Amino acid sequence: MWPWDGRWRSTTRACRRRPSCPTSRKSGRSAYGPRSTTRCRPRRPGRWTACSGPPSWPYGRPRGDPRGRRPVGRPGGVRAQVPPGSTFKTVTAAALLNNGLSPDSTVDCAAVYQIPFNRPIHNYKDENHGTVTLRQAFALSCNTSFARLTIERLNGDTLVDQARAFGFGVPGESAGASTCGSMRRPENQDALAEDSFGQGTVEATPLCMALVAAAVESGEWRPARPLADEASQGELPQSVPLPSNVAEGLRSLMSAVTIDGTAAGSDLPQGVAGKTGTAEDGQGGQDHAWFIGYQGDLAFAVFVEHGGTGRGAAVPIAARFLNAL
Structure with a gap:
């Protein structure tokens, strides 16, 4: 790490200087799959480090790529906005903790949840875990639990407000554009349920999700x-403190993911807490892989475009990165 002067360093230059980074600027390819990106941030003010995969192509993919071209902006690791998948359950969990639930609250993690008079919501591979605690539902990444709790206990305004507290839709310093992500107010219960687990209208950057962690x-x-290398365009938004019960509850939930949840039994070092995510690609391609978390005062996010599952693609990158620090 190096002293932070208040601005981001070049992430590709950071990778050249750090042998532990699992990408190579020379090859322009990730050692683990297409477009892997890692962002790391210590909690202490004034210190920052970052490591990313290769810079994005002008339209996200090189010319001639059979998957087509999708505008993602550049550099991709900072400004590419894609569905965050189940990593967004961290935001939804914060809203639920803010509205009377605790990590030990009992919830249902059925294989399918039928929204009254609307569509069904399925767990990954229709897994049925029965009655569990909120902590277990988060650790096991139960879509049905979070969809049902959001429908029954929250509403569109509540979820949007909670997302905004984590930077979604908040204008950044550069030209007034958000450096995080976006979420529109859900128009109906179907959309609200999809947003609750990071699909629907929710989009985020890897930087955004690192800031959530x-x-x-x-x-x-x-x-x-x-x-x-970008000129300052205005003042930074204000910091937002989390209520103590929310922060403590989220730490308990994220610790459970690596102890007995979707990231358990991996090569992650001790003391890591996080959340995996597998996000559907709106263009019909293979799913995107995510893993966000922290170890001590170092927070990070890993995103692998079309990498598959968070457990299968993103967690190993985080493990190698953290073990090499």
Whole structure:
């Protein structure tokens, strides 16, 4: 790590200087799959480090790629907005903790949840875990639990407000554009359920989700500045403290993911807490893989475009990165 002067360092240059980074600027390819990106942030003010995969192509993919071209902006690791999948359950869990639930609250993790008079919501591979605690539902990444709890206990405004507290839709310093992600108010219960587990209208950048993990660890969401070579366009948004019960509850939930949840039994070092995510691609391609978390005062996010599952593609990258620190 190096002293932070208030601006982002070049992430590709950071990878050249750090042999532990699982990508190579020379080859422009990830050692683990297409477009892997890692962001890391210590909680302490004034210190920052970052490591990413290769810079994005102007339209997300090279010319001639049979998968087509999709505008993602550049550099992709900072500004590419894609569905965050189940990593967004961290935000939804914060809203639920803010509205009377605790990590030990009993919830249902059925294989399928039928929204009254609307569509059914399925767990990954229709897994049925029965009655569990909220902590277990988070650790096992139960879509049905979070969809049902959101429908029964929250509403569109509540979820949007909670997302905004984590930086979604908050204007950044660069040209007034959000450096995080976006979420529109759900128009109906189907959309609300989809948003609750990071699909639907929700989009996020890897940087955004690293800041979510950092907020859980520190108890306060803090904004990020743009890349060092971008001119300042205005003031940074204000920091947002999390209620103590929410921060403590989220730490308990994220610890359970690596102890006996979807990231358990991996090569992650001790003391890591996190959340896996597998996000459907809106263009019909293979799923995107996510893993966000923190170890001590270091927060991170890993995103693998079309990488498959978070457990299968993103967690191994995080493990190698953290073990090499």
